[in-house]
Amino acid sequence: MISIQSFLKYLEFEKRSSEHTLISYRCDLEQFLSFCEDKEVREIGSITTKFVRRWVVKLVDDGMAPKSVSRKITALKSFFRFQMREGVVEVSPVDGVVTPKIPKKLPVFVRDAEMNHLLDDIPFANDFEGVRDKLILELFYGSGMRLSELVNLTDRCFDLKQGLVKVTGKFKKERLIPMYKELVELVKSYIGVRDAEFGEVGAFFVTAKGVKVYHKLVYRVVNKYLGLVTTLHKKSPHVLRHSFATSLLNAGADLNAIKELLGHSNLNATEVYTHSSFEKITDIYNQAHPRS
Template identity: 45%
Template sequence: MYIKEFCDYLKYERNYSALTVDSYERDLQHVGDFVRGMRNIDNDKAVEDSYIEEKIIRRWMASMLEAGNTASSVNRRLSSLRSYFKFLLRKGLCETDPTLRIAGPKKEKALPYFVKENEMEHLLDDVPFPDTFEGNRNRLILEMFYDTGMRVSELVSLDCNDIDMQGNRVKVTGKRNKQRVIPLAPLLMERIKVYLQKRSEAASNSEALYIDKKGRRLTDYKVRKMVSEELSLVTTMKKRSPHVLRHSFATAMLNHGADIEAVRRLLGHESLATTEIYTHTSMEELKKNYQLAHPRA
């Protein structure tokens, strides 16, 4: 299999992030391991692409479902394999695509999790954060997620010069290095100014906006951990991640009458269909309120 060549293509020609490329690589290694087992191929021998036949792919998918994998996981791996064979066809490295007639398992469309507005207001306005470098940083991160809807990968990659202090806005680099500008609320700008003062006391030479106590760029793992811990103070939801705050931002915007196209641009979605799922979330919440409050519901 031409896994390395495919991953190099994704990285250098398509500008995919390292995390995305790693995900594709794991998916292809997974199908390669399955084919190796099905055909009893020795570990020291390569798995040929011609071995990946339609019936093999169907068995591979069935084995994943039997092992308890969700339809979403199976479809993601199948999508990686489709992309791989499209690459091979373009490069003239194979003649047929065995994934063409294969449909992925159907999945129920789950609505996004989001934190309620009163819970976020309680966290940001009432929960005490220590007046330290880390305390101010963590509070700012939570508020920036909720006020901008940016992804965790976008937040940790921010540099100090991405913040336009005069224009009250931030330049965000999203998927495939696409950039967008998000306005910043006055209160959030005040939080940024306080944090930058505390940050300067850390005496870091790093360009990164968010750093740890040693002056190193904050990792997405540490941000996820912090967000989960802080959200546990105001919600009992099992999912307590930066992406939940992204969902919360979009839901709050639409609930307060924002134009869906404007929300799409702020989130950095390519397709309006991706943003429209938040309108369903808002409707579900509206139905719950109606059923709880109306005497004849």
């Protein structure tokens, strides 16, 4: 009879695995053992790569998500590595099993019409916080910068004559992002209102008390205003970053240029936006082609 108890004890005492990991491994392995019993496979040495593949096929046919299937295969690989270490088997039957490809999640984004409605039609308060909040939204959507990059901006980051903003991204990598004319004017207006209210401050974006903004405050601002124009479940600064990239791609911008603007280290991270763009193209085709 195949047992997993010694393996679980090994994880608990030798590997010092968390309770969550132990529970997960136990459930996944017990499910595999149940499959073994159904097929009357009672000896661990009788388990072949073909048999493991049959189990994986059954999981997929039962509608299990690829991510869950991959987790179960990982648990089984760990189990058989332990059995090899103990001298129970010489070769792991799981080594020849390929994990299913996990599809990338498509980025959530706000449509251009919704963003234009927010920035052009929705009234913002005519005070410091109103001016600041509109600039936060406009800067996220107009530059694609990350939340941490926006929070850490200083006045020195802006070259208003050239219409550029310098941001410091991951691994302290700096990049320059161009700003359109209206965004430059918004930056000038904000600086004027901020300086009149608080005088000289160290940070670019500040709270109503004149101190540097923090992540949760900026998140709340974005969430509040996006809630006025979209029913998306996620309404975060990163959604505006996705919206920036998707808008550029849909308008025909070069993928390499978008990569540089976003500060991605490789093109693979940027290519996820092509899926959203292709969906839009498909919709247009289906609506416009006479034979569709």
